[in-house]
Amino acid sequence: AQKVTQAQTEISVVEKEDVTLDCVYETRDTTYYLFWYKQPPSGELVFLIRRNSFDEQNEISGRYSWNFQKSTSSFNFTITASQVVDSAVYFCALRGIWGNQFYFGTGTSLTVIP
Amino acid sequence: DADVTQTPRNRITKTGKRIMLECSQTKGHDRMYWYRQDPGLGLRLIYYSFDVKDINKGEISDGYSVSRQAQAKFSLSLESAIPNQTALYFCATQNTGELFFGEGSRLTVL
Numbered sequence: 001a002q003k004v005t006q007a008q009t010e011i012s013v014v015e016k017e018d019v020t021l022d023c024v025y026e027t028r029d030t031t032y033y034l035f036w037y038k039q040p041p042s043g044e045l046v047f048l049i050r051r052n053s054f055d056e057q058n059e060i061s062g063r064y065s066w067n068f069q070k071s072t073s074s075f076n077f078t079i080t081a082s083q084v085v086d087s088a089v090y091f092c093a094l095r096g097i098w099g100n101q102f103y104f105g106t107g108t109s110l111t112v113i114p
Numbered sequence: 115d116a117d118v119t120q121t122p123r124n125r126i127t128k129t130g131k132r133i134m135l136e137c138s139q140t141k142g143h144d145r146m147y148w149y150r151q152d153p154g155l156g157l158r159l160i161y162y163s164f165d166v167k168d169i170n171k172g173e174i175s176d177g178y179s180v181s182r183q184a185q186a187k188f189s190l191s192l193e194s195a196i197p198n199q200t201a202l203y204f205c206a207t208q209n210t211g212e213l214f215f216g217e218g219s220r221l222t223v224l
Contacts, residue, residue, distance in 0.1 A: 009154070035212055045204065045215040091156060093213075100170065102147075102213060106156040 002027050004094050006105035013082050014113050021077040021108045023092030029053075031097040034068065034075045039089040039107070048090075051075060053097075082112045117141045120205050120216035128224050133192040135219045137205030145208040146188040148172075148180060150201045151218075157204065163188055195223040 003026040013019045025034065036048040049059065051068050059066045063080045079086050092105045118139045127133055137146065148160040159172030161180040169180060177199060181189045192199055200223045206213040 033211070037215075043202065043220075044217050045206075045213075047212045047214070050212050093157075100162065100164070101159055101172070102157075104157040106154060 002094060002096065002101075002103045004092050004103050004105035006092055006108050008108045009106070010109045010111070012111045012113060015084060016081050018078060018080050019082050019110065021090050021110065023075045023077065023105060025073050025075065025092070025094045027094060027096060029096035029098070033095045033097065035093040035095070035102070036066065036077050037091045037093065039091065041087070045091070084112050084114050086110060087112045118205060118207055118214055118216040120219045122219060123217065124220045126222045126224065127195055129196055131195050133195050133221065135190045135203055135221070137188045137190070137216055139186050139207045141207050141209070141214060142185075143207035143209050143214070144185060146182070147206040147208070147213065148188070148190045149204045149206060150174060151204060152201050160190065197223045199223050
């Protein structure tokens, strides 16, 4: 089965705190892609990152970092020194390399309190 | 201008009415998708198309139909809308990697 679980439904942090959004996935594929998307209050879906299952290196982009661990089937997302503009719903997604479909988690709603 | 454009952005309709949501893209991608978003349920796939002659059902296709009029256009129809089809609908395109989403169409069925 292909499945993505985001167990954290809602998270609230105070501005400048660090926050980690969890993503756990299940797949039968040996090669696959993982994604994170951001949905701000305005509603659009913004692509953040794509990770190939062959590449387990962590990635950092400014205040954002991603920790991919194949051993635990997790692809967690950390925001360092959170800002109010980070308030959004964040979705993790999975696609097999030969698959036709993307499988999305149910999202984590992050609120950053000023 | 947005690369993936959805119309209408907002629509309120009544039970039993036929509704069409349209999607056009300028990205030149062959693959197009329609998703539905409901609170707490994430994004669920309705239909997808890999080229003009290819239409495939997703996990929640009942009550919906689609038409791929051209590489750039992919429409979603609700033949007889019902209240539980009230949701936010997204069109997306894909080349080989990530999905590129339109801005969404919010549909309310009364």
